[in-house]
Amino acid sequence: MDIDKVYNLFFSPTDTTKFVLQFLSEQISPNYKNINLTSRDTNLDDVSLAENDLVFLGVPSYAGRVPITFKERFSKIKGNNALAIVVVTYGNRAQEDTLIELFDMAKEQGFRILAGSAVVTEHSIIHDFGKGRPDRKDKAELISFMQKLKNKLQEDVLLVDEIPGNRPYKEVKLAPMAPDFIKENCVACGKCASECPTGAIDSKTYKCNSEKCISCLRCVKVCPINCRFVDNRVLENLRVHLTPLCNECKDNQFYL
Template sequence: MVYKLLFSPTGGTAAVANALTDGQIVDLTDRSRDFSAVALTAEDVAVIAVPSYAGRVPKTAAARLAEVQGGGARAVLVCVYGNRAYEDTLVELADLAEAAGFRAAAGIAALAEHSIARTYAAGRPDAADKAELHTFWEKIEAKLRAGDDTAPALPGNRPYKPLAVHSMVPHTAKRCIDCGRCAAACPVGAIDATDPRRTDADLCIGCMRCVALCPVQARQIDPDALAALTARLAPLCAGHKENELFL
């Protein structure tokens, strides 16, 4: 059985994982789920896919993955980034997966539209990316069929870079219709279910899920803050970066 353990608040990471293969989804953004009840076996394969937040695994994803019982399943480790860099995300994900009982079989660094500054890697994964990811999966399957237990050599550093994510907390415009969709979907419960105009800035992880899901575009980032971020990222996100496979 193939399982896809996904932390994908805005859909980019899920798009990459779905281009790789089908499988039973374990949604790591679901704050109501008991992840300790998720148990795999050595016969299973897990695609563990997370976005890179400032070069690290999102803390929420790390905590929920730690609850899963890997059971010796082979793991394909996927980090998805918005055209800046993924830095230590893959090696941290490998360590988290090993601690949860998984055996790393492959690693992938893939591109998806930046979740905040959406002009960067816009439209990715595109058709060419998806075809390439499908080819990656065929190579991974060949390795698994051959019984090759070699762990992939992954780029990154231990100790990891300091976790210095400064969350950009979306605000709510007057056109909010109080549908509550954002509060129900927030991975960390930062939005007040009784008053979705209120967001707990201390809980918010800046994942932008509420922005992506709002049916009337009432959840927004401060325009000046967004413009400053976009300008700061410009020299770092220039050019067309390629997907990478590590076997």
């Protein structure tokens, strides 16, 4: 099958999912377009997909589910029968029902699912878990996956009918983790406020509204002087909770 255009459509607050999708899409074509649903400024009215397009759909797993902010924005996009590869990244714990939920969402929006993958990455909060992943071995697996997918495109395209997971999906249980900032170090550049996916950070005081915050740590990622942070006590409690779940090296999952 001939592919007209290649897109990466993602929610990626710490840029990890974006990196994985770009790595995958580069195996198909260097001429891809990013559609960034992390940003509040992305104009979804400009997203126009067609049947011969190939779309890499990617999200990080948030407590085993698709991030609610992505769900809200993705619901406004029409797949128009475009082919899609659904991709979930997770920080060496478990993706649980994230991939099947993304699979169901993509089908509901009119995409044809060509393949799926759950990719192990460095944990976005506790960086010791999955540190350095995707590593060389992971990248070799991703390249092999994409070679099989390219072979699939050369033949009769067989769609993926089902992805492992649970319906109903697991209940979302996210611990609040609104980042704070060191006021005396802040240079008032405004990046944390402008790039927060949910608009949780006040553009004048730079304080975070914990009710709007989804603990994605985008503000920590984009702060040019590293003055935004999560309280050490919160981090230590999370580390204790995750250690028995994340110590074992997890495997990537591929569905063709």
